Amino acid sequence: MPKFRYSAHDINGAEKKGTINAADQAAAIALLKGKGLFPSEVTGSDLKIPPAGKTAPRGAGLNMEIRLPSALSVVRPKQLMVLTRQLATLIHAGLPLLRGLMVLERQESNPALKKAIGEITASIEGGSTFADALSAHPRIFNKLYINMVKAGEAGGVLDVVLERLATYMEKAQKVKNRVKSAMTYPIVVLLASSGIMIFLMVAIIPKFESIFSDMLDGRALPPLTLFVMGFSEYVKTQWPIGLGILGGLFLLTALLKRFHIGRVILDHLKLSVPLFGNLTRMSALARFARTLGTLMESGVPILQALTIVKDTLNNEIVAKAVQEIHNNIKEGETMAAPVEVNRIFPPIFGGMVEVGEETGELPAMLLKTADMYEDEVDNIVAGLSSIIEPLLIVVLALVVGTIVIAMFLPMVSIIGNMS
Numbered sequence: 001m002p003k004f005r006y007s008a009h010d011i012n013g014a015e016k017k018g019t020i021n022a023a024d025q026a027a028a029i030a031l032l033k034g035k036g037l038f039p040s041e042v043t044g045s046d047l048k049i050p051p052a053g054k055t056a057p058r059g060a061g062l063n064m065e066i067r068l069p070s071a072l073s074v075v076r077p078k079q080l081m082v083l084t085r086q087l088a089t090l091i092h093a094g095l096p097l098l099r100g101l102m103v104l105e106r107q108e109s110n111p112a113l114k115k116a117i118g119e120i121t122a123s124i125e126g127g128s129t130f131a132d133a134l135s136a137h138p139r140i141f142n143k144l145y146i147n148m149v150k151a152g153e154a155g156g157v158l159d160v161v162l163e164r165l166a167t168y169m170e171k172a173q174k175v176k177n178r179v180k181s182a183m184t185y186p187i188v189v190l191l192a193s194s195g196i197m198i199f200l201m202v203a204i205i206p207k208f209e210s211i212f213s214d215m216l217d218g219r220a221l222p223p224l225t226l227f228v229m230g231f232s233e234y235v236k237t238q239w240p241i242g243l244g245i246l247g248g249l250f251l252l253t254a255l256l257k258r259f260h261i262g263r264v265i266l267d268h269l270k271l272s273v274p275l276f277g278n279l280t281r282m283s284a285l286a287r288f289a290r291t292l293g294t295l296m297e298s299g300v301p302i303l304q305a306l307t308i309v310k311d312t313l314n315n316e317i318v319a320k321a322v323q324e325i326h327n328n329i330k331e332g333e334t335m336a337a338p339v340e341v342n343r344i345f346p347p348i349f350g351g352m353v354e355v356g357e358e359t360g361e362l363p364a365m366l367l368k369t370a371d372m373y374e375d376e377v378d379n380i381v382a383g384l385s386s387i388i389e390p391l392l393i394v395v396l397a398l399v400v401g402t403i404v405i406a407m408f409l410p411m412v413s414i415i416g417n418m419s
Helices: 025-034 077-092 097-107 111-125 130-135 143-155 158-215 223-256 260-272 276-297 302-312 316-330 336-341 347-359 362-418
Strands: 003-009 015-021 038-044
Touching: 003 025, 015 025, 025 038, 077 097, 077 111, 077 158, 097 111, 111 130, 130 143, 143 158, 143 276, 143 302, 158 223, 158 276, 158 362, 223 260, 223 362, 260 276, 260 316, 276 302, 276 316, 276 362, 302 316, 316 336, 336 347, 347 362
Parallel strands: none
Antiparallel strands: 003 015, 003 038
16 A cells, blocks of 8 residues: 655644555545644655566555646636635635635636645644735735735634725726736837838848849939838848847846846836826826725725835835835824825825825725726726827838838839830
8 A cells, every 4th residue: 555745734733744554645635634634745655666577556656746837827816816706705605714715626727726725725724824824825825915814814804805805906907907908009019010111121122122223224213212222221231230239128127127226217217108107107006095995994004004015016116105105104194294295196196195094084085096096097098099009000101101102213213214
């Protein structure tokens, strides 16, 4: 009978390690649970070699699990949001947390998330809190998630907090998708246009040059045609330099992201880019207000909430402003004062915060502010789409039209001479 090594916890949370004989891994887990242990790892350890001429029976010997990288091993925000909402519904319906996790583990299709739920269930059975069990999986559950669950457990409103978490993730993902869609369209069009231009310059224009040299008998080409052909020759011969410049820009960007000062420079550029700078700013403010309001509404203290918000923001400029707010509140000041002074926040943002503090409804006011800026993001995306699409069409038409005219002018001269 195969032998399995195991690592488990008893009812008091003490770690136990050892070996156990069982027919297979599932039987080993069942035996351990029968002894009052909650296994976290069970691996095969029987290395006996079968006699010559015989093969080892299926299930005997060393049990090995070979894992291949797969897209399914990544937990996407939408999958986590669905899981959170389902767990909130189960708990709200009166199902115990452990029972709800077991139900979700059975129906989960993502391998990584399924494994995490199983390990969380085992940790809770071993005496851990739900928040502590989640903290063992930082790649799936971030600090925001863990701290909100901790506050929900302390206040006895875990189902309410999980529902708020699901709503927060859903709205945050919508804002993120809107910003991505606004930036993806012009990038795709520019790449496609650049590909077409390079093809024309490298493959088509040089053929016209040889034709014109044969038909014009040494006569000079029009200036526009000379310019286009010169540019074509430059692209054809100097393309490695252009490719090197692009590669250098990518490497420089990756290098800057590794250092704090580099991230500050890049984030400052993001906020200063025409058309897209305001979109980046509004989406960052909406994320800040939504995250802080959700945390405070769930019972997380404001200083702790600000620290969590700072870690979840992807912009160093806004994160610095949040740190200033944190420092001022720590010294006994209100939140509205540093918000009104900092230029990153519009005047109306400071006014909303001040009203929220005076009425004692700061979390609700922050969530309303987030709704307002998310609507603003929608309006900016719609405006950009209406501006960028015709602008790119006009630019592309001008470039292609210039090339066509440049190639047509010598033909006029040739036809005139033939007449």
